[in-house]
Structures are given as structure tokens and as C-alpha cells.
Amino acid sequence: MSSTITYTVTGMSCGHCENSVSQELATLAGVTEVSADAKAGTVTVSTSAQLDDELVRAAVDEAGYELVGRAA
Known part of the structure; x- marks a missing residue:
């Protein structure tokens, strides 16, 4: 099962x-690709x-930013 979440x-x-955000998220188990757009x-x-x-x-916080939630 693969999925893409924004x-x-x-x-x-x-x-x-x-x-910074991409590197932190890439360390999570199961993550295959990360694309950040400032x-x-x-x-x-x-x-x-x-x-x-x-x-x-937690990974976004560790990078120094704030996760608001899933994008619509």
C-alpha cells in the first residue's frame, strides 16, 4: 500500500x-519521497x-517548523 499525503x-x-524539513521526514519509516515547497x-x-x-x-517540529495539518 503506497500513498501520497500533502x-x-x-x-x-x-x-x-x-x-531541513525534507531531511527530517525522510528518516521516518516507510517514507519513499519528500517534496517541500516553501x-x-x-x-x-x-x-x-x-x-x-x-x-x-514531530519530524517537522524537529526541523524547526510547524505542521498545521493535512492540506485540502
């Missing part, structure tokens, strides 16, 4: 921000397993 993240403003304020995560939103929130 989250809204606040505080990202540049490529360094995108890289301009849109989103991060899209592709995963091969079910992903716990709280683990995603």
Missing part, C-alpha cells in the same frame, strides 16, 4: 527550509506504509 507547514521561507507552504510525502500524523508533526 501537509501544510508554516515557517518555511527558502530552499534551506525545504531541505512558497506554497506545503510538504508532500510519499510512503510505502501507513504514516502516523504525529510522527510527521
Whole structure:
């Protein structure tokens, strides 16, 4: 089972921000691809397993940003 989820993240403003968030999320079990977009304020995560939103929130917090929730 693979899925792609887009989250809204606040505080990202540049490529360094995108890289920080992407690197943290890439360490989560099952994550196969991460694409952060500072301009849109989103991060899209592709995963091969079910992903716990709280683990995603913790990884984004660790990078220094805030996960608002899943994007519509």
C-alpha cells in the first residue's frame, strides 16, 4: 500500500527550509519521497506504509517548523 499525503507547514521561507524539513521526514519509516515547497507552504510525502500524523508533526517540529495539518 503506497500513498501520497500533502501537509501544510508554516515557517518555511527558502530552499534551506525545504531541505531541513525534507531531511527530517525522510528518516521516518516507510517514507519513499519528500517534496517541500516553501512558497506554497506545503510538504508532500510519499510512503510505502501507513504514516502516523504525529510522527510527521514531530519530524517537522524537529526541523524547526510547524505542521498545521493535512492540506485540502
